[in-house]
């Protein structure tokens with residue numbers, strides 16, 4: 423039920439701008455700019471709580487249980503500049519039965535301001551060809567397949583479009599791995615040299631750890647995190663907002679400390695992959711559990727910072743949501759595909 427509600431609410435972007443949220447077939451939520459708005463159905467309460475000018479929480483309470491489900495969204499506020507469209511936000515690809523509604527979980531990919539793709543786990547199944555052609559840069563956190571899965575088909579889709587090329591920005595270990603293991607003319611054509619070496623579809627750009635890089639009006643700082651393979655998270659900033667993207671990581675320090683010094687830090691996208699009962703697996707696979715997230719989040723030193731959890735393994739979705747609700751983090755959201763966030 424919660425998934426159903428949130429997805430419907432966010433499908434109607436045009437109406438969000440006008441402060442009017444519609445839910446088919448007979449729900450109609452008017453959001454008149456008040457801080458809080460409550461609508462009660464037969465067995466649940468849906469509460470709209472404004473966090474700030476751009477953000478709101480949706481609190482869904484099952485009256486019969488009772489239990490509370492907190493999700494969140496953002497208005498498409500005019501003038502805001504860091505827009506993040508969630509193409510995929512799970513740690514695997516799976517069709518999930520979510521309280522009777524089917525939820526298609528997809529590997530991680532986030533489209534920033536329509537032109538910068540942050541990880542490439544999901545592209546072609548979510549974007550039309552014209553939308554894919556708008557992408558100018560792809561930022562990759564690491565080489566694991568769930569973060570690069572759709573890069574080959576993205577390149578293949580664009581190779582016939584004259585003048586279209588993509589800058590693939592990653593640390594050298596990732597660029598080297600792509601060329602050695604994926605675009606090696608055996609697994610897939612070498613789109614770093616096709617259609618010809620002078621005007622290839624994919625253009626590599628090596629990122630340096632802790633070194634700022636500016637693209638499309640965004641400042642990108644890659645910071646090493648603690649994963650099984652060489653991996654960087656990112657601090658992504660424009661003039662008014664900074665967003666933290668943890669990438670896949672176990673316990674780490676540098677990225678939290680770097681984020682804590684950012685004056686305009688607006689949100690942290692932090693991975694959680696396994697429930698607390700699988701702490702041993704999380705340690706060996708170098709991922710976080712809800713309990714570990716609680717410890718790591720404190721290192722940022724911003725207890726009011728909105729947290730967006732992603733990379734949940736779909737089979738653990740329900741138990742992870744339950745454990746996250748028990749954390750003392752006031753603004754925490756489990757991301758879902760199709761959300762669009764503006765900072």
Ligand SMILES: [Zn+2]
Nearest residue numbers: 564566649670
């Ligand atoms: Zn990984």
Ligand SMILES: [Zn+2]
Nearest residue numbers: 513566568670
């Ligand atoms: Zn991953």
